[in-house]
Amino acid sequence: MPTLKTKIKEYRENAMMKQNELAQLVGVRRETIVHLENGKYNPSLKLAMDIARIFDATVEELFEFKD
Template identity: 80%
Template structure:
């Protein structure tokens, strides 16, 4: 099964943003951001797009699946 790889932490830290701040901006709990950053949660398309929009990037640059 492919594993989800994200660059959320990298983008977030580059902006000096806390997990809780990102969570609030996209309307989820901080734990959701933790799980996303650790590849333990597959986001909905809407959540992925909302996060990409915050970082002014694309979903494709933020997320990829690795075999």
């Protein structure tokens, strides 16, 4: 079963942004960002697009399914 890999932490740290700041910008709790960064949560398409927009990136740049 493929797993979702994310570069959210990398992009967030490069932007010098804290988890709670990103969470506020996209309207979720900080714990959701933690779970996303740890690969324990698959985001909705809307959330993935909102996060990508924050970092001026594409969804494909931030998220990837790996076997």
